[in-house]
Amino acid sequence: MSKYKFNIDNYHAIGHADIEIEGITVIVGSNGCGKSTMSRWLYYIVNTLSVLDSFFFSDFRDVIIKSLEKYSNALDDISNYLDDDKKRFFDHTLSLMTMVTLSNGGVEKLDFYYKRAIGSLDDMLVNFLQKEQNPQQVRRVLNLFGITEQTHVHEDIERNSIQLFSEYL
Numbered sequence: 001m002s003k004y005k006f007n008i009d010n011y012h013a014i015g016h017a018d019i020e021i022e023g024i025t026v027i028v029g030s031n032g033c034g035k036s037t038m039s040r041w042l043y044y045i046v047n048t049l050s051v052l053d054s055f056f057f058s059d060f061r062d063v064i065i066k067s068l069e070k071y072s073n074a075l076d077d078i079s080n081y082l083d084d085d086k087k088r089f090f091d092h093t094l095s096l097m098t099m100v101t102l103s104n105g106g107v108e109k110l111d112f113y114y115k116r117a118i119g120s121l122d123d124m125l126v127n128f129l130q131k132e133q134n135p136q137q138v139r140r141v142l143n144l145f146g147i148t149e150q151t152h153v154h155e156d157i158e159r160n161s162i163q164l165f166s167e168y169l
Helices: 035-077 084-098 106-129 135-144 150-168
Strands: 004-011 014-021
Touching (some): 035 135
């Protein structure tokens, strides 16, 4: 059984309390000594700790989605060069990512969708680069994707995406 230790000083009616919780814990005392305050305090601590992982996961998911949305904006810039189905597939993958929670797949599912989105980005970018277009637009798009040279598109996208996901994870 887990053992939790808490120290409370000068909190409402509680001047000082050292609390050890192991198994069943009973709070007793005279009227006005802080039993209800202690009970509420313990409830909020335990409740917060139980959702902390979900909170961190949601924040992680939102950061990853936001990083992909900047690529979506870059895709809008080259939309006349893109296959509409591929762009819809990318956007659909982003919307699926918003529904991933810690309890319905967690990091593994998010990683799966992230890799799917990156693969889709890679395909669209390669298709864009194979067509004739304005050199300044090519430089701008490559810069938005963090790609240094047109000849290293696959390597740069893979490196940047793995680095980003690992960094945020």
